[in-house]
Amino acid sequence: MFVARHRNPPGRHRTMAPPSTKAAWLAASMAGAAVAAVGSGVSTTAGTATAASASETALTGVSPAPAEAPDGGQGVISAAIARDRVTTIIAASRAKREELRPRWVRPGTGVLSSCFCSRWGTFHYGVDLAAPYGSPIYAAGDGVVIEAGTAQGFGEWIAVQHANGDVSVYGHEYKLLVHTGERVQAGQLIALVGSEGESTGPHLHFEVRIGGIDGQRIDPIPWLSARGVAI
Ligand SMILES: [Zn+2]
Known part of the structure; x- marks a missing residue:
């Protein structure tokens, strides 16, 4: 095995054999070819390998490593x-x-512009992340898209059901990139930020509904925080 490291030392490649060893190389090659021709089941490649091995023996005086x-x-x-x-x-x-890979991610890139709280005389059942038109919206976690299309007040929206039954909702998109029934992974690009529906500027409206699409809407910030995600 030791000699295997010296099979092709620099300057001693077999095609560069000096004239004195060329005859030995030729004889060895012919012997290999003969083996290939005579032995049943011995392929041409094996014959060539045999010839090469024989030629190395002729050049170095030692046996090469097995093929x-x-x-x-x-x-x-x-x-x-x-x-x-x-x-x-x-x-x-x-x-x-x-x-x-992450199991939960921040669903948008923007800054928090509205809390889960009362505003303008009504309750706001999600958080808003203000971001320029076309900014990415990501699936917060693994799940299945249970709705993707238009919805009252949201313009365009996407609802993703997660393994525990909770649903995350994404609203006001300029463009949807997934369709109903599609499986998504945490961090997957699912839509682009817009200002469709009841909206005063481009942002992601993000909601969490416990146990299903008609479940209780809760503050998404502690829900995400419990999954290691900060808004
Ligand atoms: Zn909102």
């Missing part, structure tokens, strides 16, 4: 083994990404 090196060697692994390893690596990387 198949299981691990850490400098040999060759088959295409099937390579495919298996690539598949394993991709699966591991996917699992890692899934493990590390």
Whole structure:
């Protein structure tokens, strides 16, 4: 195994063999070709490898490493083994990404411009995040879009039901990027900020409804805070 590190030392590549060893290389190549031709089931590639190995023996006087090196060697692994390893690596990387991705995120990029509180003589059942037209709106958590379209007062809206039954609502969008029935992940871009419906400027109106679309509307700030998200 030790000699494997010296299979192709600089300046001694087999195609650069000096004239004195060229005859030996040629003989070895022919021997390899003969093996390939005679041995049933021995492929041309194997024959070539045999020829190459023989030529290295002729050049260095030592036997080369076996063509198949299981691990850490400098040999060759088959295409099937390579495919298996690539598949394993991709699966591991996917699992890692899934493990590390956030489960809850801030649904918008803007600044808090309205609280879950009374204003202008009525109660405001969500929080507003003021942001320029076209700013991103993200799904706060994993879930399924149970409504996406127009709604009274909201202009356009999206409602996402989460695993525990709670529903997050996003209103006044300029553009919706998901449709009803679609699965979404925390942080997925689902819409762009607008000022549709009852609105005085571009912002995201964000609500949380406990246990379903018709559930009690609560202050989203502690709900998000309990999930590690600050508004
Ligand atoms: Zn609002």
